[in-house]
Amino acid sequence: MDRTATDRLADLDAEPTLYQTSLRPHRSLDQRGFLIVMIIVGAISLVCGMAFLLMGAWPVFGMFGLDVLLIYVAFRVSFRSARAREDIRVTPSLISVRKVDPAGRADEARMNPLWTRLDKELHEDFGLQRLTLHSRREAVVVGGFLHTAQREELAEGLSAALADAKRGVARSAP
Incomplete structure (x- = not known):
């Protein structure tokens, strides 16, 4: 039985979300x-x-x-x-990183969490400087516009979600 792309997307929507966030650059002046x-x-x-x-x-x-x-x-x-944003969603079978630039153009990367690792570039004096999701030949930098403390919080959330995905999530029968 051949499944359509719509059926596969419906299955992804039915999956539990392990981690989801929408990141926006901070502007202190309204x-x-x-x-x-x-x-x-x-x-x-x-x-x-x-x-x-x-x-x-x-x-x-x-x-x-x-x-x-x-x-x-x-x-x-x-x-x-400040109109730029990054939407990150982690499910047991997919990591989706959608970057929208200030002009509204979107770029989306999709990765399998079982094959994805989170690389953290640390600086001794300044803390966490860069977060990169690596999956096979694809590398996506996330949270580049965040402050160091916010980047560390993002790293904790992504690390926990990747660990959950690799450990496996118990699903209840429909």
Whole structure:
């Protein structure tokens, strides 16, 4: 009996989830904070620029405006990069890592947890620097934008899920 791809996907959805997380880059400044910062920067720039303008150094006034524009663009680029995310799901028969870049393009890696190992790159002074899932010839770096403590938490969760998958999960009969 030949099973369709839909049947196989339905079987994967019926499997227990050993670990699942959605990772997003942290940004401490929200839109309201951004508006406040830009108003303060703009006001300071205007006051200082006016002082130079009154002294006759009118080109400096334009440079202050350029500074405000560059700060605005830098924040916008930062907010745009915060749209990236990584979705990780571990079941007894599949590890799925879906990376979505800031533009919305998705890339998905699928690995068998029985053949996958988690490599941790540790730095003596700075802690856990990189997490990589290796399965045969495929290597996927996960949590690259996380802080060290968050990366260590992710490593603990993934290690436990991989150990559970390799040990085997007891399933109840339907």
